[in-house]
Amino acid sequence: MSISLPPSFSYTLPASNVFVIGLAGGADSGKEAFCRVLIEQLQKNQVVDSSKALLLHLHDFYRELTEDDRVRAANGLYNFDHPDAFDWDLLAQVMDDLKERVATKFPKFDFATKSRSYETRPKDLESPSVVLLEGIFVLYSQRIRDRLNMKLFVDVDDDARLVNRVARKVAEPSPDSVDHILTEYIRFVKPAFDDFIQPTKKWADIIIPRGVENITAIELITSHAADLLGRQQQPNSTRPSRINSSSTVLQEMLSTPTSNASSTCPSPRSLSRTAVLNSAGGNNGSDPCSRSSLNSSPIPRKDVLSGSTDSLYKPVPE
Numbered sequence: 001m002s003i004s005l006p007p008s009f010s011y012t013l014p015a016s017n018v019f020v021i022g023l024a025g026g027a028d029s030g031k032e033a034f035c036r037v038l039i040e041q042l043q044k045n046q047v048v049d050s051s052k053a054l055l056l057h058l059h060d061f062y063r064e065l066t067e068d069d070r071v072r073a074a075n076g077l078y079n080f081d082h083p084d085a086f087d088w089d090l091l092a093q094v095m096d097d098l099k100e101r102v103a104t105k106f107p108k109f110d111f112a113t114k115s116r117s118y119e120t121r122p123k124d125l126e127s128p129s130v131v132l133l134e135g136i137f138v139l140y141s142q143r144i145r146d147r148l149n150m151k152l153f154v155d156v157d158d159d160a161r162l163v164n165r166v167a168r169k170v171a172e173p174s175p176d177s178v179d180h181i182l183t184e185y186i187r188f189v190k191p192a193f194d195d196f197i198q199p200t201k202k203w204a205d206i207i208i209p210r211g212v213e214n215i216t217a218i219e220l221i222t223s224h225a226a227d228l229l230g231r232q233q234q235p236n237s238t239r240p241s242r243i244n245s246s247s248t249v250l251q252e253m254l255s256t257p258t259s260n261a262s263s264t265c266p267s268p269r270s271l272s273r274t275a276v277l278n279s280a281g282g283n284n285g286s287d288p289c290s291r292s293s294l295n296s297s298p299i300p301r302k303d304v305l306s307g308s309t310d311s312l313y314k315p316v317p318e
Contacts (some may be wrong), residue, residue: 058135
């Protein structure tokens with residue numbers, strides 16, 4: 001029995017031998033924690049060692065702020081939760097340098113000073129086998145999506161993300177007041193998620209409910225990366241691919257007995273264009289034969305800056 005996999009999924013290691021995983025999701029959904037657990041599992045399973053796994057943060061690729069921007073940021077009026085706040089050209093260049101194994105400098109954004117500096121990684125990190133890029137808008141830009149071999153989306157409840165945000169902000173060395181945190185959330189964070197981040201879920205190969213708590217998703221992704229990197233390191237190996245093997249973790253979790261193996265429509269529990277993983281298995285609630293909901297649609301845009309202190313962050317037509 002074969003498994004129906006997302007058509008956009010990259011089944012082979014790219015020619016550059018660098019496997020790039022992109023992880024998107026709402027603010028404070030635990031994206032960085034998920035990436036770190038995934039790296040630990042890759043190392044634990046001897047897929048890569050510590051010098052061959054690189055974690056990039058989208059928030060380090062914020063644009064340089066002008067003096068006016070700094071004034072707005074100091075007054076809580078600069079919107080860091082908008083696609084236009086990021087330097088997509090710089091991110092694309094760094095990703096290309098990594099794939100081409102060209103020495104590059106990595107940006108580092110300091111939120112205290114609202115300034116960007118650059119750092120050079122140790123030489124043993126210049127040629128990673130696995131690169132993980134995490135951030136709220138990782139799946140927003142097609143230029144970046146085209147550079148990803150695996151696209152993930154962490155799906156965490158809005159209330160849980162707000163609780164995580166409040167807990168994180170009040171625990172910082174210079175904590176914000178709860179009123180400030182909630183105002184920022186209402187003005188920038190929540191509208192950005194609804195208008196920009198949530199729509200990018202359709203580009204994900206795998207949607208991960210509950211984030212880092214979803215052990216099943218971590219095992220699946222680790223297994224897939226191990227399969228690709230393992231075959232690349234052992235080109236003469238006759239070991240069958242886990243994706244095609246009838247005894248794989250993938251099939252145990254996602255396949256079900258069927259009396260019509262030749263059916264052109266995959267089983268409801270087969271991986272569809274967007275695979276939703278949870279510990280109990282199951283599908284994403286949509287018709288596996290339907291692709292109408294997957295058609296690309298334009299994502300609305302907004303001004304990166306709010307107009308005045310008491311103005312709410314509202315859509316502006318193009």
